[in-house]
Amino acid sequence: MTSAPRVLIGHGTENDFVVLPDPDGTVWPERRLDAALVRRLCDRRAGLGGDGVLRVVRSVHVPDAPAVLGEDLQACEWFMDHRNADGSTAEMCGNGIRLFLHVLVTEGLLDRGACEAGVLVGTRGGPRRVGATPDGAYWVDMGPARPFGKGEAHVGDRTFAGLAVSMGNPHLACLTEADLASLDLTRAPEFDPELFPDGVNVELINVLEAGRHIRLRVSERGVGETRSCGTGACAAAYAALVDDGRTEGTVVVDVPGGRLSVRVAPGTTVLAGPAVLVSAGVLCAEWLGPQR
Template sequence: MEAFPFGLGDFGFGSNRQYGISEQYENFEIYQMHGLGNDFMVIDAVSQDFTPEDVPIAAWADRFRGVGFDQLLVVGCSETEGVDFRYRIFNADGSEVGQCGNGARCFARFVADKGLTDKKEICVETAKGIIFPKLSDNGMVTVNMGKPKFMPSEIPFVPESGEGDDACIYGVHLESGIQPVSCVNMGNPHAVIVVDDVECAPVRETGSRIEPHRQFPERVNVGFMQVVGRTAIRLRVFERGVGETQACGTGACAAVVAGIRLGLLDEGKR
């Protein structure tokens, strides 16, 4: 993970009215970070005033005309007793989401490197609950993402093929036919598809059809998983509101959970 501080004025946003940026953000400090290539704009809303609803996030996320990123991470104060920070996540299209695994790791490194906390384990409030990132002495960050959820109402997902609530595989009805998926919620919704080879998987074609599908009322992240062995997978993810990304932390968690449920992976292994 690397962090690079910038001012929005460095990108011409301060004087460029087409982006609708108010003068208060002309010299606003931002950071760029990434986890395994999954990249973020990070904004410290503890030390400076920032309201994400007031800015054109999608314009900032544009890789040709803006800064360019998969998600915007906003580091804020929590009003909940015993909670260290509030963590808000916005996709490249401007939609707010409940969780981001790689983002949580970057979040923890950010607050530590910025001197906002000296704790090794921090309590962070997200839209979908509390997470506890841990910082190791070697600079690595681990995050307990909580228990996965499988009930269709918890994804959320609307079955249309008569499957029960405890099914490991559901059918998504596409024009080309019924696509089998495993549904997992890791703080955000995931549909996992098992493929023979991720290199030639139709990630953009199929992902773009399933992501906004009517059976997923809140849209969905679509993972394409190749099982390499009982303890290893290869994965590509078409993220909700973003498209294919270089990595997806919750997507990796969802894929492993789905693989275990399907009997393709061993439980309790690394």
């Protein structure tokens, strides 16, 4: 690289990311931002540390954007190129996309006031409308929650029944009365690979007030346990509403990293919560090495 590339660190309810500003797709083209580099960036001891990487890039510079966005390609100027900590690509992240919009605003690429009505952002889960709130937080239309069966998660010697829900990525939302703090999520839960051939995010959920307030822990595929998961919060809220005999309503979701709000309505799920930038800097040539 001819100059030191800029990096940002931020989080949404402590679901944290390494953010790579790359508007024109010249700093981190696909051949450079490979799985090995993503793993190095997310390494919490030898790298910057994070649950994933977000590349802030215009959709026209992302090779697979036309396939995932289709006729919405022209409407989505910006694309959230999201990678899991293990280097794999990810379809969608509710915490990440709020942070993504926050970066667009703070970098001067979008006007915050103009974002209050929402702007379309491309993701590998399809286009998503994201907006700013007057109190400094952000919301995102996550699209509909789509149930697609029932399954089980195995955590140690315990089995938890759950509802399979797609939020653009697969989830298994398991309501339980178990003490969440007592569960060992240092190893990923086991699940039915036939129901989830591409892996699954597993939510373990306590209902605090039926259909209105829940708390959860989540194990994300390709990452492990995280402090928060936006799509997981949506899947968990939907499962809590279904358990209460409803498919619409607003649910407060407490995660280890903070609090989110999820509104489930016909054809849509809206997630709201904070986004915070922690630091900004550059990657040193010593760490990047000559191959970069």
